[in-house]
Amino acid sequence: MNIIVTIFLFLLPVFLLLVRRRRSLKRVPPGSLGIPIIGQSLGMLRAMKANTAEKWLEERVQRYGPISKLSLFGKPTVFIYGQAANKFVFTSDCSVLTNQQPQSVKMILGDRCLLELNGEDHKRVRDALVSFLKPDCLKRYVGKMEEEVRIHLETCWKDKQIIKVLPLMKTLTFNIICSLLFGLERGSQRDQMVHYFEQMIEGVWSIPINLPFMRFNRSLKASKDVQKMLKQLILEKRHEFDNNLASSHQDLITCLLSIRGENNQELISETEIIHNVMLIMVAGYDTSSILITFIVRLLAKNPNIYAAVLKEQEEIAQIKSPGESLTWEDLVKMKYTWRVAMETMRMFPPVFGNFRQTVKDIEYGGYLIPKGWQIFWVMAKTHMDSSIFQEPEKFDPARFENSASLPPYNFVPFGGGARICPGYEFAKIETLVTIHYLVTHFTWKLCCTDDFFSRDPMPVPTQGLPIQIVPTKPL
Numbered sequence: 001m002n003i004i005v006t007i008f009l010f011l012l013p014v015f016l017l018l019v020r021r022r023r024s025l026k027r028v029p030p031g032s033l034g035i036p037i038i039g040q041s042l043g044m045l046r047a048m049k050a051n052t053a054e055k056w057l058e059e060r061v062q063r064y065g066p067i068s069k070l071s072l073f074g075k076p077t078v079f080i081y082g083q084a085a086n087k088f089v090f091t092s093d094c095s096v097l098t099n100q101q102p103q104s105v106k107m108i109l110g111d112r113c114l115l116e117l118n119g120e121d122h123k124r125v126r127d128a129l130v131s132f133l134k135p136d137c138l139k140r141y142v143g144k145m146e147e148e149v150r151i152h153l154e155t156c157w158k159d160k161q162i163i164k165v166l167p168l169m170k171t172l173t174f175n176i177i178c179s180l181l182f183g184l185e186r187g188s189q190r191d192q193m194v195h196y197f198e199q200m201i202e203g204v205w206s207i208p209i210n211l212p213f214m215r216f217n218r219s220l221k222a223s224k225d226v227q228k229m230l231k232q233l234i235l236e237k238r239h240e241f242d243n244n245l246a247s248s249h250q251d252l253i254t255c256l257l258s259i260r261g262e263n264n265q266e267l268i269s270e271t272e273i274i275h276n277v278m279l280i281m282v283a284g285y286d287t288s289s290i291l292i293t294f295i296v297r298l299l300a301k302n303p304n305i306y307a308a309v310l311k312e313q314e315e316i317a318q319i320k321s322p323g324e325s326l327t328w329e330d331l332v333k334m335k336y337t338w339r340v341a342m343e344t345m346r347m348f349p350p351v352f353g354n355f356r357q358t359v360k361d362i363e364y365g366g367y368l369i370p371k372g373w374q375i376f377w378v379m380a381k382t383h384m385d386s387s388i389f390q391e392p393e394k395f396d397p398a399r400f401e402n403s404a405s406l407p408p409y410n411f412v413p414f415g416g417g418a419r420i421c422p423g424y425e426f427a428k429i430e431t432l433v434t435i436h437y438l439v440t441h442f443t444w445k446l447c448c449t450d451d452f453f454s455r456d457p458m459p460v461p462t463q464g465l466p467i468q469i470v471p472t473k474p475l
């Protein structure tokens with residue numbers, strides 16, 4: 001026995017030496033980590049603001065190749081892009097990569113929101129959210145979304161000549177979220193929620209460099225106010241549910257409360273409901289409003305495409321009797337309009353890219369990425385790759401006529417894998433319903449014809465996209 005232990009103790013250091021030597025043979029990717037803490041953060045933020053982020057990244061690719069290291073927001077980072085990179089990020093489980101968000105996300109949205117969860121916990125909470133966000137469930141809410149769109153156009157577009165699209169689309173998407181997800185009707189409670197929410201969202205994606213401390217603190221305080229309101233809302237909805245008073249039009253909160261175990265105990269905790277409802281508010285607000293804003297911009301610049309969308313939507317409107325609601329079946333017919341939306345997201349994806357963190361030393365593309373480093377994957381660059389999308393600068397919805405023929409992992413505006421956007425169908429319905437109403441009731445002209453938009457981190461067109469509108473049919 002002693003001999004075996006002695007041999008083991010002798011061999012152990014040799015084994016460890018060999019492992020370490022193997023690891024050191026692999027190189028970390030080329031590039032520089034720059035000045036400590038700051039690294040390349042300022043350069044990238046500047047490029048995002050100046051709408052030159054793609055060029056900034058392309059210069060890196062020219063200099064170091066498709067995989068390079070840099071330092072972003074105080075952490076060593078590896079930048080990757082392309083089909084293989086997307087596949088790697090979307091198919092790696094939480095024993096390899098975990099989600100990585102700025103500390104501000106955890107502070108404002110809470111540590112039980114999906115972005116902070118991994119593995120089994122992530123799956124359990126995500127499945128609960130998807131039970132409401134899946135098409136089978138959302139089908140029933142097309143009419144409710146339509147009602148919000150109608151009221152929005154009546155109050156914010158009717159009798160106006162010039163409007164700014166982005167702020168209005170933000171108002172609309174927030175109202176849709178309040179109505180469908182929280183069952184919060186129009187009135188003082190909803191107005192108060194908007195007030196706190198607008199302050200809260202300012203700080204969510206912030207890092208110390210881009211938001212002054214005072215404003216971040218205001219955002220943090222607003223998050224507490226939103227949480228207080230949600231707590232009260234949950235109390236009311238739990239009472240309604242337990243006493244069978246819930247209306248047939250369930251909202252997300254009631255749906256989460258209704259997920260029960262064997263002894264009727266709630267399976268999603270109150271904290272998880274609050275944190276995830278706040279995440280949904282944030283995740284579904286900027287993204288969809290930006291998508292609709294960019295569609296409006298592209299339709300104004302491409303009259304032929306506007307005409308084709310109008311034709312498709314008129315065909316649907318014409319078979320409706322006055323006041324009849326849109327249905328799921330109508331949305332299924334809006335194939336061309338959705339292709340326009342897909343092409344818009346190819347060229348102007350609301351989400352530019354995102355971060356993950358390595359859980360252990362990993363090998364990718366022949367390089368070593370050490371444990372604890374960030375991975376910065378950028379989808380926007382893959383969408384403009386001319387070897388995948390011919391003439392990538394051309395706005396051409398026809399390229400999605402046969403989207404099944406697109407090789408996988410190349411067009412990923414909603415991400416992929418275990419963290420693929422659970423709000424995909426929700427975003428699709430609100431986009432199609434809104435565009436239906438816009439094209440069948442208005443024509444418009446851009447007031448700012450420049451092509452500029454900054455990324456903050458989502459794309460924001462100049463002055464929020466002012467347009468001149470002309471009604472073509474009464475609402």
Ligand code: HEM
Nearest residue numbers: 114283284287288291351354413414415419421423426427
């Ligand atoms: C055009 C609209 C939208 C786009 C382009 C979009 C895009 C994305 C992307 C790319 C991700 C994955 C990020 C990653 O893997 O790191 C994501 C995640 C997410 N999205 Fe969306 N989204 C949109 C609308 C929505 C809506 C309307 C909701 C809610 C109703 C929503 C809720 C979420 C949530 C909760 C996550 C986190 C999922 C997880 O970590 O498991 N999104 N979205």
